[in-house]
Amino acid sequence: MTQIFAHRGYSALFAENTMGAFIEAEKAGADGLELDVQLTKDGEIVVIHDEKVDRTTTGKGFVKDFLYKEIRKFNANKNGLKKEAIPSLAEVLEWLKTNKLICNIELKNGLIPYEGMEEKVIKLVRKYGLSDRIIISSFNHYSIVQSYRLAPEIETAPLFIEGIYMPWIYSQAIRAKGIHPKHSSMSDNIFINTMQNGIAVRPYTVNKDADMHRFFNINCTAFITDDPVKALRIRKQYEKRP
Known part of the structure; x- marks a missing residue:
């Protein structure tokens, strides 16, 4: 059965890439999470999508350009009541x-x-x-290869915006599963x-009902998805099928 990964957590309703959004995705029943990582000035790995903090934080x-202790002071839930670091x-x-939960870590090093x-x-x-x-996923495929070389036991998956010819051949060439x-x-x-x-396929970001049906239909x-609750509701229709 098709697994459901919550994009930056349950980001349809909660502040993206925050512990709150991850906890709510798990409560909702998602199979996995997708999150993004960047590095602070002092080399700490932090979970945030954009290279800049402006859009998602205060x-x-x-x-x-920030030290870890500095970046922790910003509120990553700037439109909500509860402060989230x-x-x-x-x-x-x-x-x-x-x-x-399974966790897809996207390296934001493009x-x-x-x-x-x-x-x-x-x-x-x-x-x-x-x-x-x-x-481990990334749009930087050199980084994907580097990750595989360092840790062949951890699954890697290149990200694509455009279509690619025979993606299974390409994946096998870079040892991605x-x-x-x-x-x-x-x-x-x-x-x-x-x-x-033999290559897993996990498309992003699937939010429309018709697109969800499409992927459940091809198993x-x-x-x-930003909305794991909607995805789980639609998946139930397919679980009832013989």
């Missing part, structure tokens, strides 16, 4: 030890080539003993062929 400026990856992994990001993330994942529940394509970038046929060739490995 701060202004680049993540890379930008989580550290360590905090999220610690919490993951209390549940069974624009800013964070030095040593792969090593730092892998070291933490191993420290918490979560290698079998983590998928999955692909995370934009949901509208490839046909059902390509998704099915990819899965038949896609998983999809990444």
Whole structure:
């Protein structure tokens, strides 16, 4: 059955990439989480999507220009009542030890080539003993290859915006066990062929009912959505089928 990954947590209703959004995704019954990581000035791995803090927090400026203790002072739930700090990856992994969720960590190193990001993330994942529940993804495919070389036991999955010819061949070439394509970038046929060739397919960001039905119909490995509750409700219709 198609797994449901909560995009930046349950971000349809809660502040994205916050502990609150992750906890609510787990409560809702999601199978997994998707989150994004950047590095602070002092090399801490923090969970935030944009290179700058401006859109999602009360701060202004680049993540890379703040010390960890400084970045923790911003409110990552600027439109909500409850204050939420930008989580550290360590905090999220610690919490993951209390549940069974799969976690897709997206390395945000396309624009800013964070030095040593792969090593730092892998070291933490191993420290918490979560290698079998983590998928490392990135639009930076050199980073994906580097992650595989450092930790062949952790699944990797390149992210794509455009369609790609025979993605299963490409995935095998870079030793990735999955692909995370934009949901509208490839046909059902390509998704099915990819899965038949042993590569997991987890499209993003699937929010419309029709798109969810599409992926349940082809029994896609998983999809990444802002609204895990809606996805779970639709999935129930397919679970009842013989």
